[in-house]
Amino acid sequence: MKKILTYSFALLAILLLGLLIQAKSSALYSEPVMRVEKAEADAATQTQKVTGELLNQSGSVTLETTYYENESVSPLYRTGDQLILQKMGNTWRVQALKRDGYVFILLGLFIFVMLSISGKKGLRALLGLVLNSTLLLLFLWINQQNGRLSLLFLMSIYTIIAVFLAMGTSYGFKKLDIRKVFGTLVSVFLAFTVCVVAMNFLKDEGLRYEEMQFITRPYRSVFLAGLLIGAIGASMDNVVTIISALDEIRAQNQQLPLKKLIQSGREIAQDTASSMINVLMFAYLSGAIPSFVFYMANGWIFSEVIGMHLSLEILRTLCGGFAIVLSVPAALFAFSMAEKMGRRRLR
Missing domain, CATH: 2.40.50 (OB fold (Dihydrolipoamide Acetyltransferase, E2P))
Incomplete structure (x- = not known):
């Protein structure tokens, strides 16, 4: 009561x-x-x-x-x-x-619900969110003050720091799990590299940067920076899910062979990866709905609106999907290497 x-x-x-x-x-x-x-x-x-x-x-x-x-x-x-x-x-x-x-009410309700459900973990997650947001603004400010520094280079550094910050605030810096950090960073940068190579090979054909027309910086560099950051959350979530699940299985059965554990990780990934890609798709595409409805209401043709406003969102979804898919072998590799190293120490 x-x-x-x-x-x-x-x-x-x-x-x-x-x-x-x-x-x-x-x-x-x-x-x-x-x-x-x-x-x-x-x-x-x-x-x-x-x-x-x-x-x-x-x-x-x-x-x-x-x-x-x-x-x-x-x-x-x-x-x-x-x-x-x-x-x-x-x-x-x-x-x-x-x-x-009204914005204060929405933020207050969000914080209230998170703290009510997650308790201290929710508080640490909020702390990580604030720190990462502040750090992102700092890197953007540095880029604005010094145009010689590449935005993509700064966002690459930010990606590495952000993963460490997110993991540290969520689980504690003393208990920082290098396996999860390694799996996240490897999958993010691999997915980003695949997308950039494909974009360069196709010469950005089919991509419509017009929706970014209000940006005063070069469209492509800003879009690539957003592409890199957008892959972090999707990859991190899947890596943490797989490794945490395997840790729990190992804790319940110390005699289970590594091969069986890896097989269990693959089965877990089959359930998590597909649902996370769907969530990612809905999250990105929902952001285009207001402008999509706006242009349709003003007489634009349906096909033109899709090409104009969904091409970048679709690529963001694909890059995030690559990160999720690649996070599976990255997480399993990190887990198996840690298991083998742990067994060698015991010997």
Whole structure:
């Protein structure tokens, strides 16, 4: 009963604090923030007239802006919305909707669920997520400050450090399992090499970088860097699953021959690899759904939209799939080598 009350209080606190942030955090913004008090839309011209009071400055604002039926770029504003504004001369322009309180609620619920289910392991996983995210931003900042350093080179270094960080925060740096680190890194870089060689051989034919048109850096290097990072999670998950399962089998039966253990690892991989590739495919393709729907709603042909927005996602899926498949022999090799070395020490 006490545990239920604690969880209920935590959920209520997250909800109330998020609503408080949404209502009162405008004072922390340097940009003008307005609460919409009146919004009138003209469907014929697809324009809307918005009137409201500034929350972090004095005065009221009336502005006119366009909106689109799909509301992906310029949505239809409603009474009670908070808008972040920008003044250009005598004209006010809407930069974005203010949603910080709602974002806080979503993040709070995510952390709450993870800690409730996983406990200390969930806390360590969150710590690893924060450290890896901070490290990634640091490497991107270094690349921005020094254009001579290749982004792909920096992301290769980041991949190695990120795997060590993820493993260390999840299982403890003192208990760092070199087998899992080795299997992950080998499968990631092998899969990435296969994809890069194929891209070079085919001269990127069929790949449409237009969806990356807002990037100011060379498209290909940015895409390859993302391809490398995207393969980490898929490979690491499969390597950890296989080696951990084999460790448990070994703990239950010390006399089981290594050959039988490797066979068991292959059977485990048959179940995990296919399902993980499906998960990877859905994860990548789901990211293209908003732009896919947007272009279809604006009269684009179905085949053109698929070629434009799914070519890169499909390649990301293939590279991640290669990493998952290659993680099986890499994990089994790392496990078998550790077993043989352990037996030699016992002798």
